[in-house]
Every structure is written in structure tokens, then in C-alpha cells.
Amino acid sequence: MQDLDLPVEQPVTEGLNRRNFLLRAGALGLSAISFELLLSACNTPTPIPIATAAATATATPTPTASPSRATSTPLPTSTPRPTATPTPKQASLPTPDPELTKIGHLLRRAGFGASQADYDMFSAMGLSATVDYLLDYDFVDNSGLDSRLASLGLDLNRLGDLQQWWLLRMVYTKRPLQEKMVLFWHSLLTSSFRRTGQGPFMHTQNELFRAHALGKYDVLLKAVSRDPAMLIWLDSRSNNKRAPNENYSRELMELFTMGLGNYTEVDVRESARAFTGWGLQKREFIFRSGQHDYDDKRFLGQVGKFDGDDIVDIIIDHPATAEFICRKLFAFFGYDDPGSEVIAPLAEEFKSSGYSVKAVVRKILTSPEFYSARAYRTKIKSPTELVVGAFHSLAVETDGRAMRGLTDNMGQSLFAPPDVAGWEGGEAWINSSTLLERLNFFNKLTTSRNQSIQFDPSKLVFEEGISSPEAALDYLAFLLLDGSLPEEERRVLQLYLISLNDHFGAQHADEKLRSLAYLVMSSPEYQLA
Amino acid sequence: MSISRRQFLHSSLLVAPTFAFMPIVLKRAVAASTSESFGAQANMPGTLVVVQMKGGNDGLNTLVPYTDNRYYDLRGTLALPQSSVLPLDSEVGLHPAMAKMKEVWDGGHLAIVEGVGYPSPSFSHFESMDIWQSADPDSNFKEGWLGRYFEGLQVTQSEPFQGMAIGGKLPLSLRSSKVSVPTVQNIRNYQIKADSKFPDAAQDRVQAVLNLFAASPKDAPYSVLLDNTMDAAYRSSLALQAAHTRYQPGAVYPDTKLADALKLLAEAITNDLGVKVGHVSIGGFDTHATQPDRHAALLSELSEAMASFYLDLKVHGKDKEVVIMTWSEFGRRVTTNASDGTDHGTAGPMFFLGTSVKGGLYGERPSLSNLGDGNFRFTTDFRSVYATAFEQVLGVPSDAMLGRRYDTLPIIG
Numbered sequence: 021m022q023d024l025d026l027p028v029e030q031p032v033t034e035g036l037n038r039r040n041f042l043l044r045a046g047a048l049g050l051s052a053i054s055f056e057l058l059l060s061a062c063n064t065p066t067p068i069p070i071a072t073a074a075a076t077a078t079a080t081p082t083p084t085a086s087p088s089r090a091t092s093t094p095l096p097t098s099t100p101r102p103t104a105t106p107t108p109k110q111a112s113l114p115t116p117d118p119e120l121t122k123i124g125h126l127l128r129r130a131g132f133g134a135s136q137a138d139y140d141m142f143s144a145m146g147l148s149a150t151v152d153y154l155l156d157y158d159f160v161d162n163s164g165l166d167s168r169l170a171s172l173g174l175d176l177n178r179l180g181d182l183q184q185w186w187l188l189r190m191v192y193t194k195r196p197l198q199e200k201m202v203l204f205w206h207s208l209l210t211s212s213f214r215r216t217g218q219g220p221f222m223h224t225q226n227e228l229f230r231a232h233a234l235g236k237y238d239v240l241l242k243a244v245s246r247d248p249a250m251l252i253w254l255d256s257r258s259n260n261k262r263a264p265n266e267n268y269s270r271e272l273m274e275l276f277t278m279g280l281g282n283y284t285e286v287d288v289r290e291s292a293r294a295f296t297g298w299g300l301q302k303r304e305f306i307f308r309s310g311q312h313d314y315d316d317k318r319f320l321g322q323v324g325k326f327d328g329d330d331i332v333d334i335i336i337d338h339p340a341t342a343e344f345i346c347r348k349l350f351a352f353f354g355y356d357d358p359g360s361e362v363i364a365p366l367a368e369e370f371k372s373s374g375y376s377v378k379a380v381v382r383k384i385l386t387s388p389e390f391y392s393a394r395a396y397r398t399k400i401k402s403p404t405e406l407v408v409g410a411f412h413s414l415a416v417e418t419d420g421r422a423m424r425g426l427t428d429n430m431g432q433s434l435f436a437p438p439d440v441a442g443w444e445g446g447e448a449w450i451n452s453s454t455l456l457e458r459l460n461f462f463n464k465l466t467t468s469r470n471q472s473i474q475f476d477p478s479k480l481v482f483e484e485g486i487s488s489p490e491a492a493l494d495y496l497a498f499l500l501l502d503g504s505l506p507e508e509e510r511r512v513l514q515l516y517l518i519s520l521n522d523h524f525g526a527q528h529a530d531e532k533l534r535s536l537a538y539l540v541m542s543s544p545e546y547q548l549a
Numbered sequence: 550m551s552i553s554r555r556q557f558l559h560s561s562l563l564v565a566p567t568f569a570f571m572p573i574v575l576k577r578a579v580a581a582s583t584s585e586s587f588g589a590q591a592n593m594p595g596t597l598v599v600v601q602m603k604g605g606n607d608g609l610n611t612l613v614p615y616t617d618n619r620y621y622d623l624r625g626t627l628a629l630p631q632s633s634v635l636p637l638d639s640e641v642g643l644h645p646a647m648a649k650m651k652e653v654w655d656g657g658h659l660a661i662v663e664g665v666g667y668p669s670p671s672f673s674h675f676e677s678m679d680i681w682q683s684a685d686p687d688s689n690f691k692e693g694w695l696g697r698y699f700e701g702l703q704v705t706q707s708e709p710f711q712g713m714a715i716g717g718k719l720p721l722s723l724r725s726s727k728v729s730v731p732t733v734q735n736i737r738n739y740q741i742k743a744d745s746k747f748p749d750a751a752q753d754r755v756q757a758v759l760n761l762f763a764a765s766p767k768d769a770p771y772s773v774l775l776d777n778t779m780d781a782a783y784r785s786s787l788a789l790q791a792a793h794t795r796y797q798p799g800a801v802y803p804d805t806k807l808a809d810a811l812k813l814l815a816e817a818i819t820n821d822l823g824v825k826v827g828h829v830s831i832g833g834f835d836t837h838a839t840q841p842d843r844h845a846a847l848l849s850e851l852s853e854a855m856a857s858f859y860l861d862l863k864v865h866g867k868d869k870e871v872v873i874m875t876w877s878e879f880g881r882r883v884t885t886n887a888s889d890g891t892d893h894g895t896a897g898p899m900f901f902l903g904t905s906v907k908g909g910l911y912g913e914r915p916s917l918s919n920l921g922d923g924n925f926r927f928t929t930d931f932r933s934v935y936a937t938a939f940e941q942v943l944g945v946p947s948d949a950m951l952g953r954r955y956d957t958l959p960i961i962g
Contacts, residue, residue, distance in 0.1 A: 254837075255888055264887070265890065280676060428717075438717075448719070450775060451778060452778055453732045457738055463743070463744065464742075512761050542758050544769070545765070
């Protein structure tokens with residue numbers, strides 16, 4: 021199994037590796053150019069003294085000299101904080117600390133990316149404790165999020181407000197894995213606002229997923245079978261013994277638990293009978309005994325007077341279910357098409373833990389496969405991951421109004437998936453339209469100069485003691501890409517930095533930083549999680 | 550102004566000689582396909598517009614056997630009253646919401662192929678959609694049936710608009726590993742926007758974006774996909790924005806999503822952007838419950854949007870060059886359920902519309918007295934219909950793209 025730091029060590033292309041490049045770049049006087057630019061860009065009032073910043077990056081285990089940050093945990097000495105000292109030697113790329121790279125990877129997959137504050141906190145905790153922190157979120161105080169949301173006065177019966185509410189949760193939560201699991205469940209156990217219409221339904225379902233985010237899967241399935249949005253979405257509410265409606269029964273097996281090939285059309289019809297009478301009254305679940313079929317059903321080889329809960333109990337014990345859900349979970353966190361040698365131990369864990377999703381996720385997040393080269397930056401970010409991650413990593417303050425519908429045009433309308441199979445994901449996230457939408461989102465985020473989206477690039481880099489465009493590029497590449505910006509692209513950005521002086525002269529450091537942030541996010545690498 | 554990447558690289562060499570060692574890595578990784586190239590034959594319409602009806606359209610209530618008593622016996626409450634059906638002949642008629650389609654039928658330019666399906670049908674939306682879109686019941690093909698067509702064209706990546714999908718997602722049917730088909734959802738956003746405060750810097754920034762994608766190492770995950778897509782996005786956005794300013798609609802389109810989508814296609818087609826295959830979709834046909842109103846609204850949206858699109862093409866003199874084809878992943882169960890709806894079924898009718906289309910009914914009507922497990926037995930393989938689209942609309946041989954020879958139907962001419 022290859023380890024995470026491997027891609028970093030690999031020659032980038034055609035024998036031209038980073039170290040090589042840096043030597044050449046130095047010889048070609050690149051650093052001198054950046055030095056000149058650096059001075060010209062350095063017109064912001066309170067730059068951190070260079071000596072302090074340099075010290076941070078070498079040995080002193082104190083946090084950066086930012087008075088606003090209360091972090092008391094010392095950074096590890098090997099933190100790849102880019103240096104600000106403008107000597108050719110210091111123009112080097114950060115050397116990623118393998119542990120920090122793993123933490124960045126973990127937070128992208130089990131959360132929505134990392135901000136500088138996250139890196140400070142979690143690098144002090146270490147990887148293993150970070151995994152525990154993410155999983156055992158019940159101990160994490162999230163009251164700041166609750167009061168932030170409460171102050172907005174949103175009407176969660178409406179789609180736009182609901183999207184704003186959830187996206188803000190994802191950006192500012194202290195329990196990122198919980199929100200990530202809610203996104204997982206919403207993508208798997210789908211329902212849509214387009215079918216439920218205005219009302220509390222989709223919010224209620226979202227809270228159900230939050231309550232059961234890492235719970236027992238059979239418990240969640242029984243709850244979601246009674247969930248009002250689901251009862252509407254897959255027509256259970258009108259499932260009547262006179263002529264059963266197969267919609268929920270079919271998708272429960274095909275999409276939620278076992279997958280095609282593990283049941284027959286007869287099983288679909290028999291299971292539909294078991295769920296007859298599971299209805300909706302005044303927006304709440306109701307069991308209508310008069311519509312329920314109490315006769316024997318023959319389902320997956322068993323015979324009995326089954327109801328819906330019995331069906332879930334039979335399904336959860338089926339070997340296909342353990343494998344199916346573990347495969348979904350691993351593909352969500354790790355990589356696509358995992359081999360059976362990866363899935364089998366997870367399925368075993370699922371069964372032996374009494375169908376505990378938390379146990380499976382813990383096993384995934386501590387597995388060597390999760391930290392392998394096959395997993396590292398090999399998944400295309402979903403629009404939600406992209407948008408939330410950008411706000412979060414760059415510590416952007418927002419009331420979220422501008423986030424409504426933001427992911428819709430990128431192909432992911434939260435609370436309104438395209439169909440019961442949810443979002444296809446993977447390469448289907450990328451087409452000409454969604455890629456342009458991504459770029460235009462980065463433009464909106466980085467060029468917004470108003471209250472609704474408060475992105476302050478000068479603050480961001482000056483807090484890190486950065487005072488040159490080169491160092492700013494290094495820093496943004498670290499913060500947004502784990503420092504894994506390919507050399508060829510780095511050169512494109514360096515050229516661009518030079519061309520910027522034609523437009524902005526020696527002024528406008530802020531504008532230069534904005535377009536630099538735009539470009540780093542527009543890179544192909546940033547589209548990957 | 551548009552700058553190609555290659556042009557830019559040359560000029561950048563002049564400006565910044567220190568980067569002289571760079572450009573080798575900036576070559577595009579993927580070139581146009583060279584094998585199996587073919588050009589379209591003359592006298593063919595040349596452009597196919599595919600309308601996907603997602604969710605499984607109830608074909609039995611679309612093309613209604615309104616004089617067959619078995620229909621009324623089996624369909625019960627969901628059966629459409631005989632008097633409401635728009636008769637095409639003494640046996641079948643259209644759903645009452647399809648008045649606009651009936652007008653096209655009366656004009657002789659609507660063809661309907663009945664009973665289209667495939668052997669051992671899947672009742673899963675997703676498996677069946679994959680089968681239809683890959684034209685492969687064994688799901689061996691990773692490309693779509695029309696993606697394979699793009700790969701065979703002589704000019705592929707360099708002409709961005711040979712295929713054009715409207716919507717948020719590129720459908721499987723148009724996907725291939727070599728050709729990136731532009732997917733357009735919202736014309737206003739279909740461009741690379743600049744920092745409005747500094748428009749002068751915009752072109753350099755756009756160029757930097759293009760260079761980033763071209764420069765990315767092509768062995769990285771999804772790098773080729775991202776680079777091809779960026780390239781197609783940029784060039785198609787310039788072409789489409791230019792077309793958008795020139796376009797004058799020749800028809801009043803209804804205010805529906807499908808009509809908006811077809812109108813966008815019309816902009817590209819009437820401006821000669823080279824569209825050979827267009828794709829739009831309309832969702833919501835999975836009518837397990839409360840079917841009557843929902844199905845009527847959908848068929849009305851479909852019918853009116855297609856009629857407006859057709860009229861627009863006529864006004865622009867493009868109606869002979871374009872053929873519209875509809876499909877859905879399956880029909881619905883012949884009997885109703887207790888929710889006033891229908892569960893998943895099998896075969897259904899496909900529509901062809903265009904001035905080059907010879908109106909009429911094609912194929913064989915599936916029997917209501919010889920059902921299999923409550924479902925129709927299909928009479929025409931959907932790949933015969935695809936072969937017809939390839940050979941008679943696009944003017945290319947179909948055997949290689951469908952894996953074998955399928956009989957065509959004499960729909961076009």
C-alpha cells in the first residue's frame with residue numbers, strides 16, 4: 021500500500037521534479053522578480069515583522085504573531101508554513117509534513133476542508149486524536165453554530181432558507197463529520213422538496229439524518245421508512261392493500277440496502293404488501309390498520325405476516341446489505357470501486373457491531389487504504405464540498421444569503437436531488453456548464469467586497485506574516501491544495517503575477533491576492549478532494 | 550477576443566524568455582480521434598434532437614387504444630375516456646393534453662414507433678436508463694450510443710458544438726472518453742466572468758485559467774477530463790454568447806423548463822454552430838401515485854415545447870435539417886395500483902417529429918391480451934430505432950456503433 025506522501029515525492033513529469041525546478045528557477049532569477057513584486061505589493065498597513073514570521077517557520081513553537089488568534093497549541097516544527105523571508109533559498113515550496121497532509125486529506129473527506137485554525141488545532145492534536153474528535157462529536161460544543169443560525173430568522177419550510185441554513189451549518193459547524201454524514205444520507209436515502217412541496221418535511225428529514233448520522237443502520241432505516249418526506253417522495257402514504265404501490269419497496273432494496281441482483285420482482289411486490297398502511301396524517305406518520313395487508317408474505321426466502329419493520333430486519337441481515345452500505349461508505353470517504361478485500365473487513369465490522377455506521381466509518385478513517393495514494397486527491401469534489409470548503413478554508417464570513425442556490429447550477433440542488441438515486445457524482449460533476457459555474461463561483465467569492473461575503477485576503481496572508489506574492493502563492497497552495505500545486509501550473513501563476521503589474525502597477529496588493537486566490541481555486545487540482 | 554492556448558504560449562515566450570523550458574509540458578494531451586472516421590452523407594437531415602422523458606412514461610396513456618375494451622377493463626380509473634382522446638385513426642389516439650402534437654400529426658410530420666423495448670427488461674429506472682443510453686443491455690459500453698458517434702466523427706474536439714446537451718448534467722448517451730460535449734444550463738452564466746472592478750485584467754486572468762488546465766500533469770486523476778472540458782467550455786462559451794446576441798426566436802415558447810431548453814438548442818442550431826446532436830430532458834414521469842393530473846401536465850409541457858421548437862426551426866428554415874426523437878426508460882404497468890398511479894412497466898412508444906419525417910404509425914402494437922406478468926411484450930427493439938436515427942437522420946452507418954446490424958424503419962424521407 022502506497023502512503024500519502026508518495027505523490028509528493030514523485031517526479032512531476034519528464035524527470036523535472038520540484039527540487040530541479042527550484043534550482044533552475046533560482047538560476048533564472050525568478051526570485052529576484054518576486055522580490056521586487058513583493059516589495060511593491062507590501063503596502064498594507066500592519067505587516068508582521070519578517071523576523072517573526074521567519075522564526076515561526078523554523079523552530080520556535082509559538083503560533084504566528086497574530087493577536088487575534090487565541091490558539092495556544094504550539095505548531096509542530098515541521099509545519100509547512102511558507103516563509104516570508106525573501107531570499108532565493110526561502111522561495112522554495114513548503115515541504116509537506118506527511119501528518120499534516122493526512123490531516124488535510126482527512127478533513128476534506130470527513131469534513132469540508134481545513135482552515136488555518138483547523139490546521140493549528142488538529143496538527144497539535146495529531147492525526148489519531150483528530151479522527152476521534154471527528155467521530156465523537158457528541159462531546160463537541162456546537163452552540164456557536166446554533167446561535168449564529170438562530171440570529172438569521174430563517175423560515176425552514178422554504179427551500180432557499182433551508183439551503184442557506186444547511187450550507188451555513190456545514191461551513192461553521194464544529195462537528196464536520198456529523199454534517200458530512202447528513203450529506204451522505206441525503207444523497208443515499210433521498211427525498212426532494214420538489215415532491216414534498218413547501219412545509220417542514222425536508223427540514224425534518226435533515227434533522228433525522230443528523231440525529232442518526234453515525235447510528236445503527238437498521239434503526240435509521242425504520243425511522244426513514246416512517247419519515248414524512250420519504251412517505252411522500254416514494255408514495256408509501258398511498259400504499260394500500262387493495263393494490264400495493266411498489267415504489268418504496270423497490271428503492272429500499274435497489275438503492276438503500278442491497279442493490280440489484282439480490283432480490284426478485286416477487287420480493288418487490290411482497291415487500292410492498294408489508295408496507296401497506298404506512299401513511300401520513302397531518303404531516304405525521306400514521307399506521308392505518310385498515311389498509312395494511314396482514315396476510316403471509318414470502319420475502320427473500322422467509323414466510324411470515326411481515327410488516328415494514330420485519331422487512332428491514334430481514335434486509336439488514338442479508339449479506340448483500342452489509343457489503344452494499346460499506347461499499348457506499350468507503351466510496352464516499354475513500355475512493356471509487358474499492359476491491360472486495362477492502363470491503364470484506366468493513367462488512368464484518370458492520371455485522372459484529374450490530375450495524376453500527378460509526379464503527380464502519382471509524383474503521384475506514386483509520387485504514388491504510390484511506391491514506392493511500394489511491395485515495396489522495398482522487399475524487400472530484402461535489403458542488404457542496406467545493407462551495408462549503410472554499411468558504412471554510414478561507415475563513416470567509418457570510419450570512420449565507422449568497423449561498424442559496426449556489427450549488428444548484430453546479431449540479432447539486434440540495435433538498436432536490438435529480439431522482440431517487442441521488443447525484444451520480446464522480447466525473448458526472450464535471451461538464452462545460454458546471455465547470456464554468458465553478459469558476460464563476462470562485463470569482464464571486466474572491467471579488468466580493470461587500471458584507472454578504474467577507475473575504476479578506478490581506479488579513480489572511482498578513483496574519484501568516486506573508487509579504488510577497490510568491491510567498492502568498494505558496495501559502496494559498498498550502499492552504500487550498502496541501503502544497504500540491506504541480507510545477508507547471510506554478511509557473512503559469514508566476515507568469516500571471518508578473519503580468520499583474522501591467523494592470524495594477526505596484527499598487528493593489530489586495531486585488532493581486534484576490535486574483536491569485538481565484539486562480540489557485542480554479543486549478544484542476546482544487547476540483548479534487 | 551479569444552486567444553488560443555498555443556498562441557498564448559508563443560507570445561509568452563517572447564515576453565518571458567526565462568520560461569523557455571516550459572512549453573513542452575503544455576501540449577494538449579488528447580488529440581482528435583483518427584480511426585473510424587466518417588462524414589455525414591448528403592441529403593440527410595443531419596441533426597438529431599433527443600428528448601428524454603425521465604421516470605418511465607406511461608405509453609399506454611400517451612398513445613391510447615381508445616376503442617379496445619381491454620384497455621378500459623385493465624386500466625380502470627386511469628383509463629382516458631374515449632371522447633377525450635385525440636384520434637389518430639380508428640384504433641389509437643393521443644392523450645388529450647397533446648393537442649399540439651396532434652396538429653403536427655395532421656400536418657404529416659409526426660411518426661410514432663409502437664412497442665419499443667428490449668428483451669428481459671429491467672424494472673429499475675437506473676439500469677434501464679443505462680441500457681437505453683449505452684444501447685447495450687449488458688452494460689459493457691462506458692460510452693453512450695451518441696458518444697460513440699462523436700468519437701467517429703472526423704473533426705471532434707476542435708469543433709465544440711457537434712453535440713450539445715441542455716441541463717445540469719451531461720447524459721450518459723452523449724458521453725465518451727475522447728470528446729467533451731458542451732452542456733449548457735444557463736446562458737447568462739455560460740462564460741468566464743471577470744472581476745467587475747478590474748475588467749482590463751480579465752483577459753490575462755482567463756488566459757491563466759486556460760493555461761492552468763493545459764499545464765496540469767495528464768497522469769493525474771481526471772486531468773484529461775478537466776482539461777478537455779475546460780477547452781470545450783471556453784470555446785463553446787464564446788460561440789454561444791455570440792449566437793445569443795444574434796438569435797431572434799421564430800416562435801413564442803411557453804414558460805416551461807423544457808421549452809427553455811429547446812429554445813437554447815434552437816439558438817445554437819439556427820446560428821449554424823454545427824450541432825449534430827442535441828439533448829434535452831423532462832423529468833417526473835415516475836407516476837406511482839396521483840397520475841392523471843401529473844401525467845397530463847407533463848405531456849402538455851412536452852407537446853407544447855416541441856411544437857414551439859419545431860415552429861422556430863421552420864421560421865429559420867432549419868426544419869428539414871432537424872429530427873426530434875423522444876424516449877423513456879420504460880412504460881408503466883398496464884393495471885393501476887391503489888394510489889391512482891402505475892408501477893414500473895416495459896415497452897412504450899417513441900415519437901419522431903420533423904419536416905423530413907414521414908408521419909404515421911410504425912412497428913407493431915403490443916398486445917393487451919398477451920401480457921407478461923402484467924406488462925407489455927416489446928415488439929420493436931430500441932436499437933432498430935437507433936439504427937434508423939444513425940442511418941436516416943445522421944447519415945452514418947450504425948453497425949459498428951450498435952455492435953451488430955439492426956433493421957431500420959422507413960421513417961425518414
